[in-house]
Amino acid sequence: MFDPYYLQQLAIGLSQGVIYALMAIGFTLIFGVLNVVNxxxxxxxxxxxxAGLLLITAFAPPFLVVLFxxxxxxxxLGFGLERIAFKPFRRFSDEASLKSRAMRESTLMSSLAVSIVAREGLEIAxxxxxxTLPFEYLINKPIAIGPVTIVTGDVIIFVVAALMLGGLQYLLTKTRVGLSIRAVSANPLGAKYVGIDTDRTIVTTFAIGSMMGAGAGILVGLYYGAIFPAMGFVPGIKAFVAMVMGGLSSIPGAVICALLLGLSEGLATTFISSNWADMVAYGFLIVTLIFFPQGLFGAGRERV
Amino acid sequence: MSLLEIENVTRRFGGLVAVDDVTTRVEAGELVGLIGPNGAGKTTLFNLISGFTALTSGAVRFKGAAIDGSKPHVIAARGMSRTFQNLRVFPNMSVFDNVSVGSVGAMGQSAFAAVFGRRGRSDAISARTWEALERVGLAEQSEELAANLSYGKRKYLEIARALAMRPDLLILDEPAAGLNDSETAELARFIRTLNDDGLAVMLVEHDMNLVMGICSRVVVLASGRKIADAEPAVVRADPAVLEAYLGVDE
Amino acid sequence: MSEITRKGWVVPVLLLVLVFAVAPFTLAQFGKGYFFQVANLVLIFSLLAVSLHLVTGVAGLLHLGHAAFYGIGAYVAALMGTDLKLGFLWGLPAAGLVAALFALVVALPTMRLVSIYFAVATLAIGQMINTVLLNWVAVTKGPNGVMLFSGIKLFGFAVKGPLAVYFVVAVVVVASIWVLHRLSHSYYGNALRSLREDDQCADAMGIDTVRLKIEVFTLSAFFAGLAGALWAYTTGYVSPGDFNFSNSILILAMVVVGGLGSLPGAIVGAVLLILLPEVLRGLGDLRNVMVGLVMFVSILFLPKGLFGEVSALAFVRRNLGVKWGAAPSEREVGWR
Known part of the structure; x- marks a missing residue:
């Protein structure tokens, strides 16, 4: 029979994967629409x-208020980010420059620059x-399920991730906003010609994607009980890896890959050591890039 | 032995047969035109010859050696240089630097030679670049960025870059696309002078007048198949060609 | 043209006088080791920026892991100096060669990737190398880093004092930058530029694009490795934190701020981004925020950089290009 210890590690890996998935959704959404890396x-x-920490220390509101x-x-943040780091580089709105390498690379570097300023600014502040976050807010009360113990956070993060993913799918497929997002993603210029406000659609996408990113941030903070200015870097890269593995613009693909990534890191932690767990993600990335340049789910590829 | 021999060349993209069992050749010093309606497989055939697309079956020989399956740069270094349909110059490089890439591609310059080499090789590359620039009349604008040239001038820049390789066969993909009548006529005269100096040229063209006016032989493709391969006068009278071009009014 | 021929030596001589006479003399007046340390840092980062310039600016490959190869060089030099008792003269070339070897191994599979995928792959490789430096405690001593006390010895003579060390660093950096200058300002450099502009088209021009990309990536890593060895010997201490992602970005920022494709620009960027935080030291720990801000402002307002490629190439052609001989004819836009 399985040693419950391994099941426990699998559960930990899975919850890690769900966190990566939350990040990856926003990342992939933005990439899918603008074809740029944020x-x-x-x-x-x-x-x-x-922001959650400040809010909790200042007003101590209920959990759901903090989340919202x-x-x-x-x-x-998404709105501001798009205006500062992306909009100035969409100088021309023809197809060639919207998808041009120059635009992609300059926005890649401008978002990089903004991220440095934000991270270092937080470090100064x-x-x-x-x-540390106040203890009463933490979502790590243990729940025993048979031989495996999980914490409330695992359940909450899983539920929030599922809600976000479901909400997003609903938004993308059933609403006007979602329709314009998909249209801009498929062909920005064509979308413009049929009367879609591409600029507004892009900024909306950034807002939605960043909302998910920020939500993931506070949930993880409350899950571990501690936050620090450089905490976004590693999950950001993992989300990136998941996105590339999932085929760059497929949200379900990115989510599955994020779960896979979390699980394999959990296994790596169990069998090797947590120090080397990061190597798994980078290794996955390199292998995917070299052997599956279309991503693991490239065949049934859909945009956004 | 012909300069370029194309034998039973076929290329399929999924169910579509883009080029279907085409056999033809280009002799040294010949000026051959390749025409056909849209989607006839002209550009695909060009890409098959120059190594950008792999053959499904058949064989291509250049100067007697099989080149199918070779990489584009290998084929280019053997003496076949090409231009592109949608005008691909290096926009952020000067006119001189653009053309020098053709010279370097043909002559080679290793990293070691670039650092420690003697001047001989560099001077030879430079001389060859100037020769090509003067040939197309761009020597005066050598320091201009390619992006700043007019559309017509960029066409000549692309040809100069190909000429700097001193090819045995120059293949031009729709050189007259986007040019007006007088520019097309000038280009036709220019291609003629290149051929008069002994350079074999193969050109894909939409413009029937250009092809009929300067080529010594015309190959006609329709739906991937070769339907005619003869002198311009013969091709012009061929009922199969007329049928393929029905509605194109030429 | 004779006027240009006469002027050809002026700028190089001025630069050499600046690096080997004016700068050390001025620094010696202050009499502080600290100023020499900053000067060494400027030189080392100039070399790093110029080596990245070759890959990212000239050949157009967005490389987000350059600091990792710099780190390999530093660790090789430091570990050879401590564990193997092989000094500077062994450590320096070994650092470059090992870094280049790693780059070659990495480049072979990844060079076929295009633009953004390549950038991501280099980022991952940089992170992997950094993870190894951090966690392979048996060899790299892990997060504690490696202390290198032996100092620089040249042919049995110990190089003592900040001035002497500065000269050693300056000689290595100047010679390396000269090589990189020859590479980027040559017909070889033009072939690299064609990769950046349109690699498929370059392929049709007879250029073996994949091989050339691998070559330039490896060469650049070699010089990053040399810079690493210089860092190890000037500071006497290497630790993984000095070679992480933010350092890769710092080097990239230098290249971007100076102007992509511009060698003098890369040096200007390095000088600016090293000296600016030192000058602003009084304002507190703003160094890294400055890097981000300077990078952002320059991408937004100076997309061509402080010393853009077009003007840089014109400058080099006018002031350095003729140094290696007179023109064969009236025409002389080319390199020689």
């Missing part, structure tokens, strides 16, 4: 967590060490 996504996650305020902060 390097500042990890910082949105961090800022979301810090952080989501609003995330949306605002809060110091680089861990900030």
């Amino acid at each position: 390097f500042a996504h990890g910082e949105v996650y961090t800022v979301g967590a810090f 305020v952080v989501l609003a902060v995330g949306a605002a 809060f110091g680089s060490q861990m900030q």
Whole structure:
């Protein structure tokens, strides 16, 4: 029979994977629409967590209020980020420059620059060490399921992730906003010609994607009980890896790959050591890039 | 032995047969035109010859050696240079630097030679670049960025870059696309002078007048198949060609 | 043209005088080791920026893991110096060669990837190397880093004092930058530029694009490795934190701020981004925020950089290009 210890590790890996998935959804959404990499996504996650911390220490509101305020902060961050780091580089709106390498690379570097400023700014404001969140807010009360113990956070994160994913699918397939997002993703210029406000659609996408990033940030903060300015970097890269593995613009693909990534890191932690767990993600990325350049789910590829 | 021999060349993309069992050749010093209606497989055939697309079956020989399956740069280094349908110059490089890439591609310059090499090789590359620039009349604009040239000039720049390789066969993919009548006539005269100097040229063209006016032989493709391969006068009278071009009014 | 021929030596001589006479003399007046340390840092990062310039600016490959190869060089030099008792003269070339070897192994499978995928792959490789430096405690001593006390010895003579060390660093950096200058300002450099502009088209021009990309990536890593060895010997201490992602970005920022494709620009960027935080030291720990801000402002307002490629190439052609001989004819836009 299975040693419950391994089941426990699998559960930990899975919950890690769900966190990566939350990040990856926002990342993939933005990539799918603009075809650009948003390097500042990890910082949105961090800022979301810090916004939650400030809110809790200042007003001590109920958990759901914290979550919703952080989501609003995330949306605002996405809006600002798009205006600062992406819009100035969409100087021309023809197809060639919207999909041009120059635009992609300059926005990649501008979002990178913004992420450096945000991270280092937080370090100046809060110091680089861990900030602890008030104990009563933490979502780590243990729940025993047979031989495996999970915590409330696992359930909450899983539920929130499922809600977000379901909500997003509903939004994308059933609403007007979603329709324009999909249209811009498929062909920005064509969308413009049929009367879609592409600029507004893009900024909306950023707001939605960043909302998810910020939500993930506060949930993870409450799950581990500690946050720090550089906390967004590693999950940001993992989300990136999941996105590439999932085929770059497929949200379900990215989610599955994020879960896989979390699980394999859990296994790596069990069998090797947690220090080397990161190698798994990077190794996966390199292998995917070399052997499956279309992503693991490239065949049934869909945009956004 | 012909300069370029194309034997039973076929290329399928899934169910679509883009080029279907085409056999033809280009002799040294010949000027051959390749025409056909849209979607006839002209550009695909060009890509098959120059190594950008792999053959499904058949064989291509250049100067007697099989080149099918070779990489584009290998084929280019053997003396076949090409231009592209949608005008691909290096926009952020000067006119001189653009053309010098053709010279370097043909002559080679290793990293070691670039650092420690003597001047001989560099001077030879430079001389060859100037020769090509003067040939197309762009020597005066050598320091201009390619992106700043007019559309017509960029066409000549692309040809100069191909000429800098001193090819034995120059293949031009729709060189007259986007040019007006007088520019097309000038280009036709220019291609003629290249051929008069002994360079074999193969050109894909939509513009029937250009092809009929300067080519010594015309190959006609329709739906991937070769339907005619003869002198312009013969091709012009061929009922199969007229049928393929029905509605194109030429 | 004779006027240009006469002027050809002026700028190189001025630069050499600046690096080997004016700078050390001025620094010696202050009499502080700290100033020499900053000067060494400027030189080392100039070399890093110029080596990245070759890959990212000239050949157009967005490389987000350059600091990892710099780190390999530093660790090789430091570990050879401590564990194997092989000094600077062994450590320096070994650092470059090992870094280049790693780059070659990495480049072979990844060079076929295009633009953004390549950038992601280099990021992952940089992170992997950094993870190894951090966790392979048996060899790299892990997060504690490696102390290198032996100092630089040249042919049995110990190089003592900050001035002497500065000269050693300056000689290595200047010679390396000269090589990189020859590479980027040559017909070889033009072939690299064609990769950046349109690699498929370059292929049709007879250029073996994949091989050339692998070559330039490896060469660049070699010089990053040399810079690493210089870092190890000037600071006497290497630790994984000095070679992480933010350092890769710092080097990239230098290249971007100076102007992609511009060698003098890369040096300007390195000088600016090293000196600016030192000058602003009084304002507190703003160094890294400055890097981000300077990078952002320059991408937004100076997309061509402080010393853009077009003007940089014109400058090099006018002031350095003729140094290796007179023109064969009136025409002389080319390199020689």
